[in-house]
Amino acid sequence: MQLRKGKTKVILENAIECALLAVEIYNKPRTNYRVEGYITNMIMAWTKLFQAHFHYTIGDKFYYKNKSGRYELIEGEKKAWELKTCITKYGQLSLSQKANLDFFIKLRNKIEHRHIEKDEIGITIFGECQSLLYNFESKLIDFFGEEYALNESLSFALQFSRIRTSGQSIASKTLLSKEVKDLREFIDRYKNALPNDVFDSQEYSIKLIQVPKISNTNRSDLAIEFVNWNNLSEEDRFNYEKITTIIKDKVVHKEVLNPGKLKPGEVIRLVNDEIELSKKINHFDLKCLYYAFSIRPTAQDEGQNDPFDCNTNFCHYDEVHDDYVFQEAWVKFLVENISLEKLTKTVWKGSYDKKQKLNLEDFQINNQ
Known part of the structure; x- marks a missing residue:
């Protein structure tokens, strides 16, 4: 042609x-x-x-x-x-x-x-x-x-x-x-x-x-x-x-799907089991915390449409089920910072409302 x-x-x-x-x-x-x-x-x-x-x-x-x-x-x-x-x-x-x-x-x-x-x-x-x-x-x-x-x-x-x-x-x-x-x-x-x-x-x-x-x-x-x-x-x-x-360089062994990973509800339950009653968190608090530390994309992240853009130390996107699963390290991070009052509702809600990210390094404890 x-x-x-x-x-x-x-x-x-x-x-x-x-x-x-x-x-x-x-x-x-x-x-x-x-x-x-x-x-x-x-x-x-x-x-x-x-x-x-x-x-x-x-x-x-x-x-x-x-x-x-x-x-x-x-x-x-x-x-x-x-x-x-x-x-x-x-x-x-x-x-x-x-x-x-x-x-x-x-x-x-x-x-x-x-x-x-x-x-x-x-x-x-x-x-x-x-x-x-x-x-x-x-x-x-x-x-x-x-x-x-x-x-x-x-x-x-x-x-x-x-x-x-x-x-x-x-x-x-x-x-x-x-x-x-x-x-x-x-x-x-x-x-x-x-x-x-x-x-x-x-x-x-x-x-x-x-x-x-x-x-x-x-x-x-x-x-x-x-x-x-x-x-x-x-x-x-x-x-x-x-x-x-x-x-051949492909890994051929099969792994258990999402071993040891936690759903959002489980994260909330585990965190609340370890902190004082007055400091307990809910799903909206968790959403604010996702945004504040860029753990996973949220609607507040303008122009961010890649679900895989997660902090993989704390969170992974499950493509099969189109949702997110979390590491125990995320629970530990929240429990320690909320218990020490480095993280409060005022801090994470203020971050979400003002669209101002928090520096994760400022909240690392015990070389986590």
């Missing part, structure tokens, strides 16, 4: 430029926030790719409408469908492709709400990043033909093999730091919740094995070969499975 000049072609060219920019950023080893830049630009690339497809198939109709049937406007411009809506409207992605895109939409939202160095996360999600790009090119070709493929514009990124082990070791230590603990927990939780057939799919995460070619091959052969799984012999497939069994 060769598009003529027009809006579809302009949108498509923008989508391709976003993808190329994403790869350029990712392949620059000394670029700050390169993984963050890659994710942001690839989300834009996917969104524009869908919009080009919609414009070509249904016309200029990929916009939100209000209840009256009129287009929603932002600063005078029609509000276009976001990527999540585009995926739903398209409705033909495989489960693995959807899982990959959903992962990056959620991860981007979490990264946007934090002000920390995220590059060390890149090692953990390299396979997902690669699939995000491969899936983009695959869908680009499906929509508009092979003449728009990216393979002529991209090159295989060189790997610094001699220092790779050392670099990974440093990154692994950094991943244990408090600053990225929440992101790592989200990534592990998302991966472990996926069905095996989705996680194992190359459309969700590319699993690459770097093996030097030492056989006697033609000197004009490419240094890198990508082998089609469907073309492998049974013996080669068996050997491949043995290797992937060794290197």
Whole structure:
């Protein structure tokens, strides 16, 4: 397909430029926030790719409408469908492709709400990043033909093999730091919740094995070969499975759901059992305390719509049941501070009413 000049072609060219920019950023080893830049630009690339497809198939109709049937406007411009809506409207992605895109939409939202160095996360999600790009090119070709493929514009990124082990070791230590603990927990939780057939799919995460070619091959052969799984012999497939069994990084054991976690009512009961009658708390008090210390999102947190944005030392979002569960550490924190009168109803209600957060560090006791 060769598009003529027009809006579809302009949108498509923008989508391709976003993808190329994403790869350029990712392949620059000394670029700050390169993984963050890659994710942001690839989300834009996917969104524009869908919009080009919609414009070509249904016309200029990929916009939100209000209840009256009129287009929603932002600063005078029609509000276009976001990527999540585009995926739903398209409705033909495989489960693995959807899982990959959903992962990056959620991860981007979490990264946007934090002000920390995220590059060390890149090692953990390299396979997902690669699939995000491969899936983009695959869908680009499906929509508009092979003449728009990216393979002529991209090159295989060189790997610094001699220092790779050392670099990974440093990154692994950094991943244990408090600053990225929440992101790592989200990534592990998302991966472990996926069905095996989705996680194992190359459309969700590319699993690459770097093996030097030492056989006697033609000197004009490419240094890198990508082998089609469907073309492998049974013996080669068996050997491949043995290797992937060794290197596979997914946790396969099953855990008890929310062991030791507490519901809000249980938190209130346990706190009230330990404090004086005059200091007892209710559900509204607990809501004020959530807000005051940013333990979990509340309606008072303007612009905060990510339920996973919790202080994981005290609280976790239960996606299955769409509610929150709490750690015993949260009960201990409240009991100690209320008993010592560092926390009073006046303090937490004032914080909630005035929309002024409290500094958690000011209320830490006994190196908690």
